[in-house]
Amino acid sequence: MSTHTQAAAAARTRLSGLSFTKGHGTGNDFILVADRDGTVDLTAADVAAACDRHRGIGADGLIRAVPSSFLPEGRALLQQAPDAEWFMDYRNGDGSVSEMCGNGVRVFVHFLVSHGLIDLAEGATVAVGTRGGVKIVERSADGYSVDMGPWEFIYPDAAAARATDSLVEADGLQVARPGLSVSMGNPHTVVALAEIAELRATRLFDAPSVDPLPPNGTNVEFVVPHDPLMHDGVGQVSMRVHERGVGETLSCGTGACAAAVATRFWAGEDAPDVWSVTVPGGVVGVRFRLGAGGDEHVHLSGPAVLVASGTFA
Numbered sequence: 001m002s003t004h005t006q007a008a009a010a011a012r013t014r015l016s017g018l019s020f021t022k023g024h025g026t027g028n029d030f031i032l033v034a035d036r037d038g039t040v041d042l043t044a045a046d047v048a049a050a051c052d053r054h055r056g057i058g059a060d061g062l063i064r065a066v067p068s069s070f071l072p073e074g075r076a077l078l079q080q081a082p083d084a085e086w087f088m089d090y091r092n093g094d095g096s097v098s099e100m101c102g103n104g105v106r107v108f109v110h111f112l113v114s115h116g117l118i119d120l121a122e123g124a125t126v127a128v129g130t131r132g133g134v135k136i137v138e139r140s141a142d143g144y145s146v147d148m149g150p151w152e153f154i155y156p157d158a159a160a161a162r163a164t165d166s167l168v169e170a171d172g173l174q175v176a177r178p179g180l181s182v183s184m185g186n187p188h189t190v191v192a193l194a195e196i197a198e199l200r201a202t203r204l205f206d207a208p209s210v211d212p213l214p215p216n217g218t219n220v221e222f223v224v225p226h227d228p229l230m231h232d233g234v235g236q237v238s239m240r241v242h243e244r245g246v247g248e249t250l251s252c253g254t255g256a257c258a259a260a261v262a263t264r265f266w267a268g269e270d271a272p273d274v275w276s277v278t279v280p281g282g283v284v285g286v287r288f289r290l291g292a293g294g295d296e297h298v299h300l301s302g303p304a305v306l307v308a309s310g311t312f313a
C-alpha cells in the first residue's frame, strides 16, 4: 500500500462512527459535524479523506460546530463577546485551516438551528465565533445575512496609488492580469476580465499563479462587471473562484465580498453600496454598511441548505 493509501485508510478508521450532515450555500458544499463536548479531534488527513469526492463523502470543506469554551481561540473571543457560544471550526477540503468562510457560516447557523442547538426566529441574530473574529448572523425569510466585519486591502499603498499589487496568470488567459488583493479575514486576489466569454474560457483546474503571493496564500476571484454595471441601483458582477486549499468551487462567500469590494473600488465614487454577485452555483448579495464603530462593514446574504445526514462507516 502507498503511503497516501495507508494515511487515507487510517483516516477512515478514525472517522468511523462519526455523525455528519452535508449542506451547501449556492453549491459551496460542506460536511458538518456537531462536537458538543469538544472531543472530536480531526487531523488534516481526516478532513481530506472525508472531503475526497471519490473515496469520501465529498465536500469543499468540513465544519466542526464546537462550544467556543473548548478552544483557546474561542475562549479569547468569549472575553469580548460572551454570547458567541458556538465556534465554527472551518477546514478546507485539503485539511488546511482558514480564518473565515462566508457561505459556510450561513450553513453552520442553519445546522445549529436544525439540530436544536440554538433557537433563531426569523429576524433574530446569533453571534458565532470564528478564527476571523465574532460574526453576527441574522436569519431572514429565505436564508441568512452575515455581518462579515470590515474589509482591508492587503497592499494598501498600492491601492492608494491605484497601482497593480500583483500579476495573475491562469490557464486560458493569454496574458498576465493585474490583481487587487483584499482581506475579508482570509486573503483574496481579485482580477477583472472584460467579457463573460473570457470568464468561461479561463481554466481553473490548476491554481492561478499570483506574483507576489500574499504571505498566507490567496483565493483568486475572476470577475466580470456587467454592462451596464447597475440594475435598479444594485451593482452586478459575475465571478468564478479558485479557492486556496480547495480548487475551483461553485461559490465563495468571502470571495463574493472581495469581488464587490474590488469592483466598487474600480468603479469610483458613484459606485453603489449594494451588489449582486452571480457565481456558477447561484447568486449572493453583498451590502456595505457603517458598523457601530464608524468603520465600513461588509454584509453577505444568501441561502443555506442541508441535504443529508449520516454516519461514517
Ligand SMILES: N[C@@H](CCC[C@H](N)C(=O)O)C(=O)O
Pocket: 028, 061, 092, 097, 098, 099, 100, 101, 102, 103, 104, 186, 187, 219, 243, 244, 245, 246, 249, 251, 252, 253, 254, 255
Ligand atoms: N468558500 C468559503 C471560503 C473558504 C476558505 C478559503 N478556501 C480560504 O482558504 O480562505 C467562503 O464561502 O467564504
